[in-house]
Amino acid sequence: MEQGLSDAEGDGGDPAAAPALADVLVFLEASVESLCAVEWSAVDADALADAVGRVEVLARRLEASGCRATAELAALHGRKGRTPGGVAAMLAERLGLAKGTVHGRIDAGGRQATPAGRAAASGEITGEHERIIAKAVSALPGTLGGSAKTRFAEELTRFARSAAPADLRAEAARRVAELCPARGRDREEHQERQRSARLGAVRADGTSTLTMTLTPRGRALVERALCDFGGPGGAVPCEPGSDDRTPEQRAHDALVHQWALGSTVDPARPRGIATIVVRLTPEQLEDPHALVRTDSGTQLSVRQAVSMAGAMPWFVSMLRDGREELQRIDVDAHPERRIASAIQRLVLYAAHGGCTFPGCTAPARRSQFHHVREWSRGGPTTVANGALGCPVHHGFVGDGPAGWTTIVNPASPGLCTWLPPGVDRLTDA
Structure with missing residues (x-):
């Protein structure tokens, strides 16, 4: 210089x-x-x-x-x-x-x-x-x-x-x-344009990042959650003076607790009877460290999955020999309705886990109820006539020359077979 x-x-x-x-x-x-x-x-x-x-x-x-x-x-x-x-x-x-x-x-x-x-x-x-x-x-x-x-x-x-x-x-x-x-x-218009939330990819250790730009309303709600549950002992019951979490960890737990409170089980909700669905087999329940996935594809341990349920009501679906056993719930009470019920979608979540199109990995949360035998051709709205299909593959089904068809597969109860254009029988597939 x-x-x-x-x-x-x-x-x-x-x-x-x-x-x-x-x-x-x-x-x-x-x-x-x-x-x-x-x-x-x-x-x-x-x-x-x-x-x-x-x-x-x-x-x-x-x-x-x-x-x-x-x-x-x-x-x-x-x-x-x-x-x-x-x-x-x-x-x-x-x-x-x-x-x-x-x-x-x-x-x-x-x-x-x-x-x-x-x-x-x-x-x-x-x-x-x-x-x-x-x-x-x-x-x-x-x-x-x-x-x-x-x-x-x-x-x-x-x-x-x-x-x-x-x-x-x-x-x-x-x-x-x-x-x-x-x-x-x-x-205010500028604030609304700036609002964003980005969920990062799952890292090697199973954690992920969440980056948000909050509107004043969003910030006020976050501050309320931190005030209510972010103090020592908040959201995690413990003896006075024994909470050794850092302020950042307490903030994380406070927000997760607040979100969990909003994940109520309400049959009247149009988008599903449960906010988070995890499929567990009896064998997996024996190992708390076994890895399972939610209906949106997030991987977590069995211990974490069970702890999320807490004291809230939840449904456990037992699968035996590939068949759904929900004897105490009439899941097909209204087969004449075109729109599947929340319970029917929940059963398919547990049975199929995601889109049933061959090779598709779309999770259940991003899949739709598909009538195996089309509704327009008399197919009832029942679990037996239902399958999960992501929006892309669900759109493949149609009457045109490029349309796919689906049929019940007797060899795999509860699942269907997707037939490409020009194929109308399972033996031709």
Whole structure:
């Protein structure tokens, strides 16, 4: 960076000021060297707490001073005809920083006459606080007078002195919204566009990630769940003082508990009688570590599957010799109805596990009830005449020349055989 400095200093700088600056920097470097040599483990708690606070203030002031120096250097280069982008690129390369970081320092150095800039220069707030306030001020409408903007910045600066950056950001957004009510609708539409949830792939250890961008309503619901169930002992009963989970683990358990509360068994629900269906054989129940799958394809152990049921009502379907035994439930009470009942779909979930098309791995949750003998040709809505088909393969069935057909397979009770176009008998398949 020496060449960049000398280029700028040759443009009217005061040579007498250079030795003073050099002396200050030498003294600063020696002081930092001495500070780094301190054996902190030999210092008592009170002295350490005092040192941490003083070092934090010094670090904030050094950051602000560096930003001011960077802004002055950029201004000197600007007077020599260099563009701001060129100056930032040159400094970024010499300092090993991102160009955007240098731009941010130049901008911050030019804002030190503002209320937040002065507070950052004195170490009262951090550089991040100052940037949040500057962004909030820039979001105010141009019709708002300069004095009103200054008061707004002063109020946020006072708030920032005792607030974390995240809290300051939320408070700034709230105050901007109050001053700009006309933007409320656009803001809500923007929030709705930004909402998202992405469930990551299952990793080698069986865990997976969930990344979400929450609307204010979504955040409020999450915060409520964390408040209700995210404390020590929340969602996981234990003796007082014995909860050794981390805050992140407690948050995970709180959300899972909240979701489980919403997974009720309700026959009136149109999309199914159970939210999560796991198929277990008697042999698998003997081994709590055996791996099974839910109707959506998620793999988990038998112990985890059984623990999900908890004290909630659930259905256990026993399969013997490939046949469904649900003697106490009349699953085919209304064969004349075209739409299968929730219980009928549940039986097929347990019996088939997913799409019955050869080679298809679509899970039950993404499959539909298919009439083996078509409804339009008198096929009843019964478990015996039903099969699971994913939307793609269910769409294969039709009367046209390219349509597939399905027939009951006597050799495999409860399953059907899919016949390709042009084949109308099992012996021809």
